[in-house]
Amino acid sequence: MRKSxxxxxxxxxxxxxxxxxxxxLPIPSADHLPSMYITIDDAQKDSIYTNRNHKAxxxxxxxxxxxxxxxxxxxxxxxRGNSTWGHIKKxxxxxxxxxxxxxxxxxxxxxxxxxxxxxxSYIRNSIAFDLAREIGLATPNTSHIxxxxxxxxxxLYLLTNKIKVxxxxxNIQDLGKQNKRCNPSPLTSYQWFxxxxxxxxxxxxxxxxxxxxxDITGGYLLDNTGMDWQYERIESGFVSxxxxxxxxxSPKYASVKQVDYIADFYNNMERAIMDSCGYNPYTHxxxxxxxxxxxxxxxxxxxxxxxxxxxxxxxxxxxxxAGETSKMYAGPIWDFDCAMLSPKMLGIFHSAQEIYVAAKxxxxxxxxxxxxxxxxxxxxxxMDSVKNVYRYELxxxxxxxxxxxxxxxxxxxxxxxxxxxxxxYSIRQSASYRDAIQLIKDFLNERSxxxxxxxxxxxxxxxxxxxxxxxxxxxxHEREICLCGKRDKGxxxxxxxxxxxxxxxxxxxxYSLQENRQLQEGDTIKESQTIEIRQIPPSWLKxxxxxVKKKLHKIWS
Numbered sequence: 001m002r003k004s005x006x007x008x009x010x011x012x013x014x015x016x017x018x019x020x021x022x023x024x025l026p027i028p029s030a031d032h033l034p035s036m037y038i039t040i041d042d043a044q045k046d047s048i049y050t051n052r053n054h055k056a057x058x059x060x061x062x063x064x065x066x067x068x069x070x071x072x073x074x075x076x077x078x079x080r081g082n083s084t085w086g087h088i089k090k091x092x093x094x095x096x097x098x099x100x101x102x103x104x105x106x107x108x109x110x111x112x113x114x115x116x117x118x119x120x121s122y123i124r125n126s127i128a129f130d131l132a133r134e135i136g137l138a139t140p141n142t143s144h145i146x147x148x149x150x151x152x153x154x155x156l157y158l159l160t161n162k163i164k165v166x167x168x169x170x171n172i173q174d175l176g177k178q179n180k181r182c183n184p185s186p187l188t189s190y191q192w193f194x195x196x197x198x199x200x201x202x203x204x205x206x207x208x209x210x211x212x213x214x215d216i217t218g219g220y221l222l223d224n225t226g227m228d229w230q231y232e233r234i235e236s237g238f239v240s241x242x243x244x245x246x247x248x249x250s251p252k253y254a255s256v257k258q259v260d261y262i263a264d265f266y267n268n269m270e271r272a273i274m275d276s277c278g279y280n281p282y283t284h285x286x287x288x289x290x291x292x293x294x295x296x297x298x299x300x301x302x303x304x305x306x307x308x309x310x311x312x313x314x315x316x317x318x319x320x321x322a323g324e325t326s327k328m329y330a331g332p333i334w335d336f337d338c339a340m341l342s343p344k345m346l347g348i349f350h351s352a353q354e355i356y357v358a359a360k361x362x363x364x365x366x367x368x369x370x371x372x373x374x375x376x377x378x379x380x381x382x383m384d385s386v387k388n389v390y391r392y393e394l395x396x397x398x399x400x401x402x403x404x405x406x407x408x409x410x411x412x413x414x415x416x417x418x419x420x421x422x423x424x425y426s427i428r429q430s431a432s433y434r435d436a437i438q439l440i441k442d443f444l445n446e447r448s449x450x451x452x453x454x455x456x457x458x459x460x461x462x463x464x465x466x467x468x469x470x471x472x473x474x475x476x477h478e479r480e481i482c483l484c485g486k487r488d489k490g491x492x493x494x495x496x497x498x499x500x501x502x503x504x505x506x507x508x509x510x511y512s513l514q515e516n517r518q519l520q521e522g523d524t525i526k527e528s529q530t531i532e533i534r535q536i537p538p539s540w541l542k543x544x545x546x547x548v549k550k551k552l553h554k555i556w557s
Contacts, residue, residue: 032065032413033065033144033145033146033156033413033414033417034062034063034064034065034070034103034143034144034145034146035062035063035145035146035147035148036060036061036062036113036145036146036147036148036157036159037060037061037062037063037148037151038058038059038060038075038077038147038148038149038150039058039059039060039150040056040058040059040077040149040150041056041058042150044056044057044058045149045150048077048078048079048090048092049079049090052078052079052080052081052085053078054078055076055077055078056076056077056078057074057075057076058074058075058076058077059073059074059075060072060073060074060075060094060096062100062102064103070100070102071096071100071102073096073097073098074097075094075095075096075097076094076095077092077093077094077095078092078093079091079092079093080092080093080112081115082230084115084117084118087115087117087425088425089115089117089154089155089421089424089425089427090115091112091113091114091115091117091157092112092113093110093111093112093113093162094110094111094112094113095109095110095111096109096110096111097109102143102159103141103143103159104141104142104143105140105141105142105143105159105160105161106141106161106168106169107168108161108162108166108168108169110161110162110164111159111160111161111162112140112159112160112161112162113145113147113157113158113159114157114158114159114160114337115155115157116156116157116158116337116427117337117425117427118337118338118342118344118427119337119338119342119344119427120342120343120422120427120428120429120430120433120436121418121433121436121437121439121440122144122156122158122414122418122421123407123410123411123414123437123440124306124336124337124339124340124342124440125142125158125335125336125337126142126144126158126410127306127336127340127401127407127440128302128306128308128333128336128339129141129142129160129333129336130401130406131302131305131306131394131397131398131401132298132302132331132332132333134393134394134397135298135301135302135389135393135394135397136298136393137295137298137299137302137330137331137332137333138169138170138319138329138331138332138333139331139332139333140160140161140162140163140169140332140334141160141161142158142159142160143158143159144156144157144158144159144410144413144414144417145157145158145159146417153420154424155421155424155425156414156417156418156420156421163221163249163317163332163334164221164249164250165219165221165249165250165319169332170219170221170250170319170332172218172219172220172221172319172320172321172322173215173218173219173321173322174219174250175213175216175218175219175220175250175251175254175258175322176250176251176252176253178213178251179209179212179213179251179253179254179255181213182211182212182213183209183210183211184210185210187207187209187253188207188253190207190208190209190210190253191207191208192205192206192207192208192235193205193206193207193208193256196239198232199231199232199239199245200239201239201240201241201242201243202238202239202241203238203239204237204238204256204259204260204263205234205235205236205237205238205259206235206236206237206248206253206254206255206256206258206259207235207236207253207254207255208255208256209253209255209256212255212257212258215322216255216257216258216261217261217320217322217323217324217326218320218321218322218323218326219250219319219320219321219322220248220250220251220258220262220319220320221248221249221250221317221318221319222246222247222248222249222262222266222317222318222319222320223246223247223249223315223316223317223318223334224244224245224246224247224312224313224314224315224316225237225245225246225247225314226245226310226313226314226315226316230245230247231245231247234247234248235248235252235253235254236248236251236252236253236254236258236259237259238259238262238263238266240263240266240267240270241267241270241271242270242274244371246263246266248262249317262320265290265320265328266328268280268282268283268285268290269287269290269291269328270372272285272286272287272289272290273287273290273291273372273375273376273379274375275287276378278379278381287376287379288381289327290327290328291327291328291329291330292327292328292329292330293381293382293385294385294389295329295330295331296329296330296372296373296376296382297382297385297386297388297389298330298389298393298394299330299331299333299373300312300330300373300376300377300386301386301389301390301394302333302394303373304355304356304451305390305394305398305444305447305448305451306336306339306340307339307340307341307345307350307352307354307356307443307447308335308336308338308339309338309339309345309346309347309356310335310338310339311356311373312371312372312373312374313371314335315334315335316330316372317330317331317332317333317334318330318331319331340439340440340443340444341439341440341443343429343430344429347497348496348497348508348533349467349494349495349496349497349533350494351483351494352443352446352447352450353446353450353483353484353485353491354481354482354483354484355454355464355481355482355484356481386455387455387456390451390452390455391452391455391456395448395451395452398444398448399448401444402441402444402445402448407437407440407441410437411433411434411437414433415433418433419433450484454484460487461486461487462484462485462486462487463484463485463486463487463490463491463525463526463527463528464482464483464484464528465482465483465484465491465525465528465529465530465531466481466482466528466529466530466531467481467482467483467530467531467532467533468530468531468532468533483525485525487526490524490525490526491524491525491526492522492523492524493510493519493520493521493522493523493524493525493531494521495521496508496509496510496521496533507535507536508533508534508535508536509533509534509535509536510523510531510532510533511531511532511533511534512529512531513529513530513531513532514529514530515529518534519531
């Protein structure tokens with residue numbers, strides 16, 4: 001199996017503390033993927049696999065597709081990820097000994113190796129990042145790469161630059177560096193503070209720094225961590241007035257004044273967005289005075305197109321530069337492995353003709369109501385911006401991607417490695433790798449045309465079936481989804497995934513509240529109404545089974 005990849009002969013002169021090691025590189029392979037060869041002590045490797053916070057020193061050689069050596073030196077490596085961390089195939093954060101230009105990734109020391117354990121195609125993040133770049137959103141650069149540990153192939157990865165404040169990433173004032181310069185002691189030596197009840201609205205945390213820079217209005221890099229248990233692990237952050245846990249990515253060690261400032265700005269922004277008229281009831285400012293509407297419109301349109309289940313709720317990055325009048329921008333984008341009808345998407349049903357992101361409130365049962373994208377979509381002027389972004393920027397970009405050889409090229413490039421990676425980790429659920437790619441192609445073709453029609457057609461031409469759930473339907477039961485279609489053709493009800501929840505397998509059915517009757521998968525709905533997803537009680541099922549048996553007995557007899 002591994003012989004088909006390359007003939008590996010790493011001759012290592014191992015010496016503790018040495019910075020150079022002699023490496024005989026493998027013979028080039030036919031499918032031209034760059035490679036990263038990591039040499040690490042076995043005990044250190046076990047430690048990083050079992051402890052997400054452990055950083056280990058290792059030696060790495062990174063080679064291009066032509067096997068030119070791009071980097072050969074010490075690295076620091078640790079595992080990363082939240083829900084993906086428990087998978088046997090880990091993602092990694094990698095810090096080089098010195099800044100380096102790798103492939104099309106801007107020069108940096110900090111990289112991420114994404115395992116793509118939820119993406120059987122290995123290209124969902126690549127698609128999202130490339131589309132984001134086309135429409136002007138901040139986004140990481142990427143390269144698919146093979147990774148080896150101690151001469152053993154460990155999988156196909158996506159190498160990206162780390163999202164951080166810097167000229168080649170999020171280009172805003174670096175408040176973290178300013179904190180280092182104006183404080184006499186290392187920032188980690190200052191006492192950690194946390195006031196307010198843990199995970200409750202108004203809770204703040206950070207470091208009690210001795211000094212602050214003159215201007216603490218920016219820059220800030222934030223992300224919505226999505227779930228409370230993630231928020232508990234972070235250094236600096238706050239819980240917004242709507243109950244959303246917000247991590248302050250930069251400055252990582254934020255002072256009391258800095259946390260208070262950005263939390264106050266965020267809460268005022270949130271209030272304005274959530275107000276039905278778009279005005280903060282206390283400051284009387286419109287939400288457009290707090291956010292850059294174009295970046296948020298681009299961010300929402302991309303997430304809606306790709307049907308990203310984390311949109312607005314998790315891995316949602318935002319940044320604000322210095323200045324009293326500076327606004328909040330959406331981006332960079334991140335984490336699209338559970339999108340585009342991925343078999344790993346958590347919902348009980350998904351359709352290319354649903355309006356998904358704009359209809360989401362909470363996720364995973366968390367009582368958060370501050371999904372900014374959800375509330376922004378309630379404002380007509382924001383949706384006008386979304387429609388323009390989609391019509392003139394995103395739709396042309398996705399059509400060009402679909403009509404080119406973009407996905408075929410990726411498929412041919414990754415095919416052999418995807419097959420081997422799947423043998424190692426059992427990631428794929430489709431029948432074949434080609435089927436996994438075709439699923440994305442078919443979805444994006446249908447989805448892109450549907451959204452163009454939905455966002456450009458007259459409302460009188462459309463019908464909407466609002467779908468609501470209950471406590472049995474899981475992730476997220478607070479969500480309302482709108483299935484949309486043409487009045488003359490109606491809406492065909494998609495299948496419902498019969499997921500296992502609460503240690504039992506529920507039988508879920510469509511139920512029309514308007515007609516007070518159960519509907520079937522494949523039924524066509526030709527008028528706007530609300531449909532609920534219900535669980536059929538087991539006792540009712542037993543009665544139905546007995547009735548069916550009696551009928552069959554009569555027929556046979």
